[in-house]
Amino acid sequence: MKQSQLFTKTRKEAPADETSKNAELLTRGGFIHKEMAGVYSFLPLGLRVINKVENIIREEMDKIGGTEMRTSVLQNKEVWEKSGRWDDEVVDNWFKTKLKNGGDVGLSFTNEEAYSNILKQYVSSYKDLPIYPYDFKSIFRNETRSKSGIMRGREFYWKALYSFSKNEEEHNAFYEKAKVAYQNIFKRAGIGHLTYVTFASGGTFSKFSHEFQTITSVGEDTVYLDEASNVAINEEVYNDEVIAELKLKKENLIEKKAIEVGNIFSLGTKFSAPFDLKYKDENGEEKLVIMGSYGIGLGRLMGTVVEVLSDDKGIVWPESIAPFTIHLLALGDDEVVMKEANKVYESLSQAGVEVLFDDRSGMSAGEKFSDADLLGMPYRAVVSPRSIKEGGIELKKRTEEKGKIVSVDELLTLFKPI
Amino acid sequence: MKQSQLFTKTRKEAPADETSKNAELLTRGGFIHKEMAGVYSFLPLGLRVINKVENIIREEMDKIGGTEMRTSVLQNKEVWEKSGRWDDEVVDNWFKTKLKNGGDVGLSFTNEEAYSNILKQYVSSYKDLPIYPYDFKSIFRNETRSKSGIMRGREFYWKALYSFSKNEEEHNAFYEKAKVAYQNIFKRAGIGHLTYVTFASGGTFSKFSHEFQTITSVGEDTVYLDEASNVAINEEVYNDEVIAELKLKKENLIEKKAIEVGNIFSLGTKFSAPFDLKYKDENGEEKLVIMGSYGIGLGRLMGTVVEVLSDDKGIVWPESIAPFTIHLLALGDDEVVMKEANKVYESLSQAGVEVLFDDRSGMSAGEKFSDADLLGMPYRAVVSPRSIKEGGIELKKRTEEKGKIVSVDELLTLFKPI
Numbered sequence: 128m129k130q131s132q133l134f135t136k137t138r139k140e141a142p143a144d145e146t147s148k149n150a151e152l153l154t155r156g157g158f159i160h161k162e163m164a165g166v167y168s169f170l171p172l173g174l175r176v177i178n179k180v181e182n183i184i185r186e187e188m189d190k191i192g193g194t195e196m197r198t199s200v201l202q203n204k205e206v207w208e209k210s211g212r213w214d215d216e217v218v219d220n221w222f223k224t225k226l227k228n229g230g231d232v233g234l235s236f237t238n239e240e241a242y243s244n245i246l247k248q249y250v251s252s253y254k255d256l257p258i259y260p261y262d263f264k265s266i267f268r269n270e271t272r273s274k275s276g277i278m279r280g281r282e283f284y285w286k287a288l289y290s291f292s293k294n295e296e297e298h299n300a301f302y303e304k305a306k307v308a309y310q311n312i313f314k315r316a317g318i319g320h321l322t323y324v325t326f327a328s329g330g331t332f333s334k335f336s337h338e339f340q341t342i343t344s345v346g347e348d349t350v351y352l353d354e355a356s357n358v359a360i361n362e363e364v365y366n367d368e369v370i371a372e373l374k375l376k377k378e379n380l381i382e383k384k385a386i387e388v389g390n391i392f393s394l395g396t397k398f399s400a401p402f403d404l405k406y407k408d409e410n411g412e413e414k415l416v417i418m419g420s421y422g423i424g425l426g427r428l429m430g431t432v433v434e435v436l437s438d439d440k441g442i443v444w445p446e447s448i449a450p451f452t453i454h455l456l457a458l459g460d461d462e463v464v465m466k467e468a469n470k471v472y473e474s475l476s477q478a479g480v481e482v483l484f485d486d487r488s489g490m491s492a493g494e495k496f497s498d499a500d501l502l503g504m505p506y507r508a509v510v511s512p513r514s515i516k517e518g519g520i521e522l523k524k525r526t527e528e529k530g531k532i533v534s535v536d537e538l539l540t541l542f543k544p545i
Numbered sequence: 546m547k548q549s550q551l552f553t554k555t556r557k558e559a560p561a562d563e564t565s566k567n568a569e570l571l572t573r574g575g576f577i578h579k580e581m582a583g584v585y586s587f588l589p590l591g592l593r594v595i596n597k598v599e600n601i602i603r604e605e606m607d608k609i610g611g612t613e614m615r616t617s618v619l620q621n622k623e624v625w626e627k628s629g630r631w632d633d634e635v636v637d638n639w640f641k642t643k644l645k646n647g648g649d650v651g652l653s654f655t656n657e658e659a660y661s662n663i664l665k666q667y668v669s670s671y672k673d674l675p676i677y678p679y680d681f682k683s684i685f686r687n688e689t690r691s692k693s694g695i696m697r698g699r700e701f702y703w704k705a706l707y708s709f710s711k712n713e714e715e716h717n718a719f720y721e722k723a724k725v726a727y728q729n730i731f732k733r734a735g736i737g738h739l740t741y742v743t744f745a746s747g748g749t750f751s752k753f754s755h756e757f758q759t760i761t762s763v764g765e766d767t768v769y770l771d772e773a774s775n776v777a778i779n780e781e782v783y784n785d786e787v788i789a790e791l792k793l794k795k796e797n798l799i800e801k802k803a804i805e806v807g808n809i810f811s812l813g814t815k816f817s818a819p820f821d822l823k824y825k826d827e828n829g830e831e832k833l834v835i836m837g838s839y840g841i842g843l844g845r846l847m848g849t850v851v852e853v854l855s856d857d858k859g860i861v862w863p864e865s866i867a868p869f870t871i872h873l874l875a876l877g878d879d880e881v882v883m884k885e886a887n888k889v890y891e892s893l894s895q896a897g898v899e900v901l902f903d904d905r906s907g908m909s910a911g912e913k914f915s916d917a918d919l920l921g922m923p924y925r926a927v928v929s930p931r932s933i934k935e936g937g938i939e940l941k942k943r944t945e946e947k948g949k950i951v952s953v954d955e956l957l958t959l960f961k962p963i
Binding site: 131133134135136157160162163166167169170171173174177192194195196197198199200201202203206222223224226228232234241245246248249250254255258260265267269270271272281282 | 553554575578584587588591610614617618620621638640652664667683
């Protein structure tokens with residue numbers, strides 16, 4: 128994409144009301160637009176990141192047997208009354224609205240109720256199970272405060288998968304697979320090395336749930352991590368008994384701030400019971416379905432990447448979720464430079480390489496460099512009178528200080544998708 | 546995908562409360578689930594159709610210079626007050642809700658305000674124009690009645706592109722390009738032959754807007770169409786003066802019922818004025834941006850395809866938007882049949898052909914045939930003791946009465962993507 132055709136522009140200063148690093152950098156880079164506290168629109172560059180995150184998650188969910196669907200935002204009061212979660216006393220951050228011809232509706236708060244209600248219609252026999260449907264959708268939480276940029280929104284884009292299994296054994300086997308899929312997601316999104324499987328409080332049906340906590344000083348959670356075994360304990364369940372049960376040693380556990388980038392938990396029959404979600408087993412006996420829930424916020428993951436990987440010059444996108452792989456810069460308004468840069472842009476684009484081409488005229492090299500640093504594409508390729516004299520393009524990683532001269536052919540060989 | 550792993554099932558009877566053909570067939574086929582009147586969830590088969598429609602639209606929008614972004618569902622009251630459309634007296638089918646800490650917010654009703662507000666931040670010079678941002682998102686309309694299935698919902702999934710041009714000339718050139726892009730969309734989605742560019746009422750800034758009307762007896766609109774020139778006039782502007790202006794002849798115009806599957810219109814400065822969306826031209830003079838709006842409902846398009854192309858056995862999907870290209874049926878629980886069918890399924894899947902494989906056991910041939918007719922994949926491939934004896938697979942188009950025997954290799958040659 129040519130930067131001259133991208134309508135967003137970078138800003139030197141962050142808006143005064145953005146106190147979080149992710150919102151500050153993403154706003155300055157033109158990735159997001161704040162509609163109100165906790166509500167952001169995703170501008171073209173931001174949507175490209177969200178789409179890549181979405182594709183990674185989709186691939187990992189499909190790999191473990193997930194089936195995608197898309198449930199509605201507007202939620203039926205009667206359905207939620209079955210689980211007892213319609214009441215504002217029970218869920219205190221609902222957004223609700225009214226139908227013109229009477230009756231209340233809710234805005235999608237989470238998906239257990241909608242899924243249990245849909246599945247009730249299709250599940251009757253052991254042959255129908257297990258199933259693993261999932262959804263990407265906008266979720267709404269009426270939070271009083273919202274200051275963490277895209278990491279904790281009133282509206283956020285989310286993936287939730289629910290597992291419907293015949294019994295505990297089948298449930299546990301899938302739960303372990305999902306744990307691995309989640310680890311893959313964070314690894315592929317570039318924060319695997321900072322993200323720990325964390326034991327957190329469970330509920331009626333299991334002692335623990337599992338969170339995926341990414342270590343960062345701006346995190347809202349406190350965890351105790353054991354670096355050797357790559358696990359952590361959320362402070363809510365951190366006590367001697369749990370430490371012993373997990374075969375960890377107190378002296379090895381380090382207290383850290385972290386942000387929860389995903390969570391999985393066993394629901395047992397919490398929702399299948401009120402929805403009467405049953406199946407007949409091989410002997411004709413009726414049994415309740417065993418459920419599990421597997422959630423991940425795409426904006427939160429994107430915001431976390433910005434929080435933990437950026438430097439003082441701007442964002443540093445991992446290649447897997449960068450809006451573009453290469454930021455190609457044409458320096459100076461020299462005709463030869465522009466012609467050469469255009470040629471490079473065309474060659475790379477035709478080869479299927481994702482390139483953002485800074486073809487804007489009337490801008491200094493300094494301005495283009497600092498924009499490239501702020502926007503954070505993994506590679507910067509510069510065409511300038513000097514690079515042409517030296518026989519090519521100056522290629523530099525976002526995280527490197529110095530670049531090297533490569534030819535167009537070398538560039539193509541390096542980046543051409545297989 | 547194996548049908549045994551698809552959690553949805555077909556139903557013989559439509560729910561009593563569904564009176565439209567699209568909702569009846571889509572519900573019976575397990576494509577959609579009704580959450581409440583006018584609000585549907587898209588089950589796995591239905592989402593596959595929506596995704597294909599979305600990809601067609603995206604390709605056509607990108608081809609004419611569109612840039613995708615994603616604006617929020619929650620809408621800021623202050624932004625809408627600028628255009629005067631916040632007031633319930635002005636827009637009578639808003640969904641609104643309240644923030645926990647005070648203040649009203651709306652649910653996305655349309656996108657002119659959000660776009661004008663975002664663009665205001667980025668547009669200042671003639672160099673910044675033209676731009677063509679667009680969005681796929683959920684739109685909410687608080688309709689009193691909702692009986693047309695997925696064709697007129699309280700919540701619906703929508704694409705809207707807005708054009709921001711320097712002047713009328715630039716606007717008109719794009720408007721004509723968009724018209725062609727829209728015609729391409731309906732052609733590609735399989736209803737081009739029934740869809741007419743229709744002159745409808747304009748507004749302050751242009752005499753006409755243009756609708757894309759698909760002829761069907763269940764349509765809510767009345768149009769007068771001229772089959773020879775492929776255009777129509779909406780009854781709202783149908784009069785002698787307009788007929789003469791369009792150089793049509795009254796005696797050639799046929800009255801028909803139709804459904805509006807898309808519309809485009811010129812907005813002039815209707816929104817750029819209240820948002821003070823201006824740019825400096827080459828002479829440093831400040832001018833208001835000229836806007837246009839280009840909308841299309843994905844569920845409505847999908848519903849229209851079902852309304853106009855289905856037959857008395859069920860849905861007939863065009864290949865371009867079918868959930869799967871081939872419905873492969875294994876008939877009888879014979880081991881040889883199942884082995885052969887599995888082989889065909891694997892070969893096709895590996896070749897990248899989208900196949901729904903009816904591998905369910907304990908079902909009669911009649912049940913599988915009628916399911917295949919209801920679900921409406923463009924091709925049916927049957928593996929049975931008879932087809933094996935005759936040397937292959939019985940291949941039949943959904944719209945044909947009789948099939949023919951082909952070998953696996955012939956099947957691969959026919960369907961393998963290039």
